[in-house]
Amino acid sequence: MAVPKKKTSKAKRDQRRAHWRRKAGKQAQRALSLGKSVLSGRSSSFVYPTSEEEDEDEE
Structure with a gap:
């Protein structure tokens, strides 16, 4: 017979969300840095591809 699972605490939930947001922030920072470079x-x-290489492909 199915048994209900225990409720996840707010602290555990917040910890998971903070970790997810931290990872997303790092990825965003990396993407911005790559874009700038x-x-x-x-x-x-x-x-x-650069514009010079594209011109050669068209001919």
């Missing part, structure tokens, strides 16, 4: 042209670890 790509726009400034200093990126060496991110490969993307």
